[in-house]
Amino acid sequence: MTKQTVKIEHNRDTPHSANMRTTAPFSAKFNISFIQFLDPEARVVRPLPGFASQPEKLIELYSAMLKTRLFDTKAISLQRRGQLGTYASSMGQEAIGTAAGSAMQPEDVLVPAYREYAAQFLRGVRMQDILLYWGGNETGMNFAAAKHDFPICIPIASQIPQAVGVAYAMQYRKEKRVTLCILGDGATSKGDFYEAINAAGIWNLPLVFLINNNQWAISLPRTAQSHAETLAQKAIAAGIEGQQVDGNDVIAVRYCVQKALDKARRGKGSTLIEALTYRLCDHTTADDASRYRGNDEIEEHWRYEPLIRLRKYLEQNKCWTEADEKTLVKTIGAEVENAVKDYLATPTQPTTSMFDYLYETLPDALSSQRESVKRRIP
């Protein structure tokens, strides 16, 4: 695929009015590049980036994806047994979070939607935190590590303008930190998204937008979400770089995210990355995807999912064996079980906790309500 060729001249030192073009004809051409290193058969289709030459680095990525997969499977079964509330799985999309979490620096800020467990785990969020959240307990969003990361964001696209503010604060203080915002394909239809990418362009912010395009926004397929050929090209309208990447090729996503983060850190502005993947799960455990998509489609996409691809590549290069796989599954399985135990053993918050984090100091007007709760539940 071809590289992006659009080049629009800007001179930030001249007054805005000097950049106005009201009479001369103006035309712009652009292409959106698509990056892939491993095809679905795990064949190398272009020279691999440096980090991919280290097997231990690739095994790290594989482990992170597997951990997320096993966690997801467990969380769904907990929900089915009535031990967890509604849960949004990231099945099939593990490469995106894994690449993001692995490419970020600890001091960066992750502003996620709600299918980014892989990234969150790599940034120190514990599996029991995520279970607590979906299990109905706010303490799950009080990350002990990842202190500056944003909590899970359910109202679609509302996290994107927030990421602009986080990036603005970083730039304002002249820090070498970057904000990474993850969103879904559905979010790109919302005004919040357009307002945010537009601002990121205007202010040249250290901000990377990463779209998890899993092809489905609950029941609406990608083709009904936008008539645009790619979601990445929406970046062009905002004056920022846009590109597509194979979201099931963790090496490719890791490469693109790293490049975009480095660029942002150097003060070279924002990038929009569209990672193409597929939602192998229902929207959430409360959804029944068989109402709107066929099994054939899902079965076909199991062929492209990210774990099989990297495992195949590692096996072909004699870096991974069946025994390694078994050991890893066992180790992670035990980790997941421990997290579940910890989650189930965490006591419910006291009823008064509803009041205790509402304001820094509870206003007098609310103290009688809090007292009434205390009286009711000694």
Place this chain on the structure above:
Amino acid sequence: MSAVSMVEAVNMGLGYELGADPSVVVLGEDVGVNGGVFRATAGLQEKFGSTRVLDTPLSETLIAGMSVGMAAENLKPVAEIQFLGFVYSTIYQLLNHAARLRNRTRGRLSCPMVLRAPYGGGIHAPEHHSESTEAIFAHIPGIRVVIPSSPSRAYGLLLASIRDPDPVVFLEPKRIYRLMKQEIDDSGEALPLDTCFVLRDGSDVTLVSWGAMMHETEAAAEHLQTQGISAEVIDVATIKPLDMTTILDSVEKTGRCVIIHEAARTCGVGAEIAAQLAESGLMSLLAPIERVTGYDTIMPLFQLENEYMPSAERIVAAASRSMDN
């Protein structure tokens, strides 16, 4: 000390806090070079630079959302929405995020942001520029809603709002932006939030209001005085959370209460005050609570706006009805 109007007091407060606290950032549409459509931010960009007094694109959702992000990253954003009629897309951010960031992260992140907006009728503005919808914000748990009614309270309450560790919606009654001037010492002294101000002591009837309506309310109190009726006048100032103690104390003394607001009647903040009076002050009441409010209609275009808004006459009539009991 200099005599300033309310909009100048807002400007003075913003300037003081920008100078005192490097984490304060003013942002909004036309707030920079233009100094705001009402000139509330006039001269601030010149003084503090374009990164601290930031002209944003025409994006209210962005303004609110980025303020949440800035606040979580330890800045103190003071955002301006040009008119309250354009604020509604920000409610998505205020309700879902700003108001609950502290709670949903169990105190790990917080949201010390201020969202300022001019509101209310009476300046012959176009459609969508004159509504009083403060009750919408007062219904949101986790935020404060503050409304000044004079230059000195605008200065002191704005400083308190910017310094507050939680989100504040700061609504400026634009009809009185230039109505009167007061001497203000630009000393950076804040006024307390969450508390009513008793503007006039009285013994026969309590008049409770906020914002621009304080002026009609005080005029009504003057008029009642000539009829031998002593009215106590309370400026609620922070309508969320509500300082009912001051109102209840006053009604205990007077036995009568008239609540005045420009906003529509149903589910207005007056309804909440009346309900709490009924719950906690019923035995003090010598007469039914009276409400003098805007009607439950669409705010009319400006030819009829003065008919919509409560007048001193309507307030006097309500107080007199109350005295007849």
